Amino acid sequence: MSTLQLIIGNKNYSSWSMRPWVLMTQKGIPFDEQMIRFDGFGAGSQFKQAIGVFNPVGKVPVLVDGDLVVTDTLAIAEYLAERFPEHELWPRDAKLRAWARSACAHMHSGFGVLRQLLPMNIEADLREVGARLLREHPELQSEIAQVESLWTMALNQHGGPMLFGEYSIVDAFFTPVVMRFKTYGVALGSVATAYMDRIAELPSTQAWCHAALREQDFLAFEEPYRDAR
Ligand SMILES: N[C@@H](CCC(=O)N[C@@H](CS)C(=O)NCC(=O)O)C(=O)O
Incomplete structure (x- = not known):
């Protein structure tokens, strides 16, 4: 099983990146982090060039699981909940x-x-x-x-x-x-x-x-x- 990779933006500013990062960390789900520093959100920015390889919408966070790429926090959260049922990411009730x-x-x-x-x-x-x-x-x-x-x-x-x-x-x-x-x-x-x-x-x-x-x-x-x- 390959290690999950979570692609995020600057920790000071990227609220969406924070969500799956704290979720996985708090629940003990191992992952490697890759930060793509924000330098602007224009088409020519290094951020957009780098994230565009993973996400056509050009946003973080992105979760990479082997050859599968999951984008958007809600979709990432649901994917993790299915992939790691033993961690009970949603309430059991x-x-x-x-x-x-x-x-x-x-x-x-x-x-x-x-x-x-x-x-x-x-x-x-x-x-x-x-x-x-x-x-x-x-x-x-x-x-x-x-x-x-x-x-x-x-x-x-x-x-x-x-x-x-x-x-x-x-x-x-x-x-x-x-x-x-x-x-x-x-x-x-x-x-x-x-x-x-x-x-x-x-x-x-x-x-x-x-x-x-x-x-x-x-x-x-x-x-x-x-x-x-
Ligand atoms: N709906 C997306 C929103 C993601 C988002 O807006 N991420 C910001 C960083 S916190 C981003 O990548 N912004 C780049 C842009 O707006 O071009 C999600 O839930 O993941």
């Missing part, structure tokens, strides 16, 4: 699994304002920017409230410690949101805050964040709010 899938699907296709206005930037402290954005954008407030009520309902109804019991794909999907809320100083109620802390303290999250902090890149096209580090 059918109802919880359905709810976890709903939350992931919504994360994948929704929360557009949050994703646009609060891009992931693990290294940065943007609490003042966050406070201003919250004042200026009621639609951002409303998406944050939706995330919080999704987390709180799941945690209150299903007992934690993670959203639907044990750590599963859905927790990996919300990990970059936790990172964003910390960077932009988004304050939530006690149940959601405790969940954020549990996610931030996981070995997988810590390992990714330590590597992100070691990166030296300042990518202006990923930095709407800063001129330098």
